[in-house]
Amino acid sequence: MQKVLVIVGPTASGKSALAIALAKKFKGEIISADSRQVYRGLDVGTGKVTTREMQGVPHHLLDIASPKKNFSAGDFERQARNALKNIAAKHKLPIVAGGTGFYIDALLGRIQLPNVQPNAALRARLQKKTAAQLYALLKKRDTTRAKQMNTPSERNNKVRLVRALEIADSKTPERPKKHPYDTLWLGIAPKQKKLEKRIQDRLKARIQHGMIAEAKRLHREGLSFKRMHELGLEYRALSRLLQNKISKKEFEEELFRDVRRYAKKQIGYWKRNYDIHWYDPKQKAKLTKDVAAWLRMR
Numbered sequence: 001m002q003k004v005l006v007i008v009g010p011t012a013s014g015k016s017a018l019a020i021a022l023a024k025k026f027k028g029e030i031i032s033a034d035s036r037q038v039y040r041g042l043d044v045g046t047g048k049v050t051t052r053e054m055q056g057v058p059h060h061l062l063d064i065a066s067p068k069k070n071f072s073a074g075d076f077e078r079q080a081r082n083a084l085k086n087i088a089a090k091h092k093l094p095i096v097a098g099g100t101g102f103y104i105d106a107l108l109g110r111i112q113l114p115n116v117q118p119n120a121a122l123r124a125r126l127q128k129k130t131a132a133q134l135y136a137l138l139k140k141r142d143t144t145r146a147k148q149m150n151t152p153s154e155r156n157n158k159v160r161l162v163r164a165l166e167i168a169d170s171k172t173p174e175r176p177k178k179h180p181y182d183t184l185w186l187g188i189a190p191k192q193k194k195l196e197k198r199i200q201d202r203l204k205a206r207i208q209h210g211m212i213a214e215a216k217r218l219h220r221e222g223l224s225f226k227r228m229h230e231l232g233l234e235y236r237a238l239s240r241l242l243q244n245k246i247s248k249k250e251f252e253e254e255l256f257r258d259v260r261r262y263a264k265k266q267i268g269y270w271k272r273n274y275d276i277h278w279y280d281p282k283q284k285a286k287l288t289k290d291v292a293a294w295l296r297m298r
Contacts, residue, residue, distance in 0.1 A: 001182040007097040009188035010263035012198040016049045019097035020057050029058040029087045033098025039067040044214045045234040070159050074113050077106040101269040116170045126162045134161035142168040184294045185276040
């Protein structure tokens with residue numbers, strides 16, 4: 001089976017830097033699994049890796065979609081599978097790194113996405129409802145999916161809520177399927193206080209490096225405040241700031257709170273996967289040794 005290295009963990013844990021270091025050592029290429037870094041122009045706000053930071057390591061699934069349009073998990077699965085095949089064809093190691101657990105599980109076959117076509121009539125009816133009404137409806141129709149959407153940004157994301165209700169209405173189940181890969185799962189998990197400090201420091205750096213200016217530019221180029229709000233986390237807070245609904249101080253406080261909650265949600269999601277080997281960021285030498293041992297196995 002094709003070997004695939006997967007690196008997961010909460011935001012600000014150091015996944016991108018680790019993936020690049022391992023790719024350089026083991027002749028790999030990286031597939032980014034981030035639901036917002038797929039969008040062009042969402043750079044500073046998402047903490048997207050720069051060309052300089054890539055250090056010559058090829059990255060896939062970055063900047064491939066317009067932020068004005070929704071890019072689904074199904075879209076990611078199809079394009080990421082093609083990237084994985086192309087990397088393997090070059091006899092390189094595919095390294096999947098990112099924080100969007102649902103995307104990674106779909107790519108590697110841990111879950112099967114429902115083959116549900118868009119229902120224009122249903123969507124038209126649902127679009128008339130508020131996000132709160134949609135979430136309340138989802139709790140009645142699919143309690144499991146509703147519980148998974150447990151952050152403010154997700155509960156206010158009308159695009160995802162409508163899609164979840166569309167799937168629930170079709171009554172098409174999600175059935176796991178056996179994935180055709182020899183996968184090594186690595187999890188990076190800093191101590192809680194250290195992670196919160198890294199989140200705060202990174203958010204401050206992004207603000208200083210033009211996060212707000214980026215949002216203004218995106219809006220000038222046609223990205224509506226409504227769509228910005230749907231993109232969640234940083235862009236949700238930015239949309240409120242640019243509309244003068246919150247102050248600069250409230251923006252920073254809201255952003256830190258929501259990103260911290262998101263990090264906890266990410267950890268909770270991955271803790272259900274018992275195949276993941278967890279490491280502290282300081283254990284880089286041990287982690288690298290374990291990857292080398294896995295690669296030597298047939």
